[in-house]
Amino acid sequence: MSTPDRADVVRRLRAAGCVFAEDEADLLSTAARSPAELSAMVERRVSGLPLEHIVGWVDFCGLRVAVDPGVFVPRRRTELLVRRAAALARPGATVLDLACGSGAIGLAVAALVGDVVLYAVDIEPAAVRCARRNLAPLGGRVYAGDLYQPLPSRLHGRIDVLVANVPYVPSEAVELLPPEARLHEPLVALDGGDDGLDVLRRVAAGARDWLVPGGHLLLETSLEQAEVAVDVFDLAGLAPVVVTDDDLPATVVIGRR
Structure with a gap:
């Protein structure tokens, strides 16, 4: 042929x-x-299949990250989350990537910092398999389950930097997403509930139990949701700041225990 x-x-x-x-x-x-x-x-x-699912990888933060069919494709705007997390993670830090998808965020943070102890969690079996493949060369441990549920208790109070790109699209807006995402990425990675912040609330509420004193939680959200997210962080006992990058565009809320 x-x-x-x-x-x-x-x-x-x-x-x-x-x-x-x-x-x-x-x-x-x-x-x-x-x-x-x-x-x-x-x-x-x-x-209509996503290009990344067809070729099997995505260029994220200058890294070639494996992305299997049915796994959330990391977006370029999430580079802000990576940069801010890496700036807070000193060499030797313990980093947790919640709702990790392919493991791209944890992988990119480790690449920038150079030496971290990396853990990751996702509820989707396809994502867990993909993340394990991406993070295995770094010795990263990937757990299957709902947010903090599968983590070993020995990590209580031991996490220096907790990153999470949880879903933040309001349920009624999911149908407005491009077909590539809506039809080929898991709904659990897109649908954030009525106001888009259901999962963000759960992550923030549990963060203090896992962070070291002075540790940080970083969550991506939209600029329109940032004010509510700040209130959520306050209620969770995390001192919040909002950072943005108009070029990406991206918004990240950072909370310090």
Whole structure:
């Protein structure tokens, strides 16, 4: 079988609504091991599957992070969360990545800091398998379960930096998300409840039990939700600050025990 013509691949991707059709065509061509596989990949992309699930990885904070089908794809805006967490984590720090998905945040923090003791948790079996593969080279331990529930009790009061990119899309807005996310990423990674902050409240409420004195909790949210999130942190006994990056755009609430 002849190799699909690049111009035709670009045309098909653009017709399917892919904004960066040329870049995607190059990525698919590089990932494919045969003309037949490239044709199949293009067909899957045109049908609406996320590019990252097709090629099997995402470029996040300059790292190639494995992302399996059915696993939340880390977004570029979450780089703010990574940068702020890394700035607070000294070498040797114990870092916990809750609702870790692929483990991308913990992986990127470890890459920036250079030496951390890394733990991660997710409730989705596909995410746990993916995160274990990504974090195994660092000795990271990944637990399956709901937020803090599966963590060993020996970690009580031992976490220096707790990061969590929990869902913060209000339930009624999930149907407005792009089909790539809505149809191919787990709902539990997208739906944050009535006001989008249900899971954030649970994470904040339990954080003091796991953080060292002076430890930090960092949570991504939207700018519109930040004021409510600050109140949640206050009620949880965490001194909050809000940081933003207009270029990404991104908003992170940081709480100090």
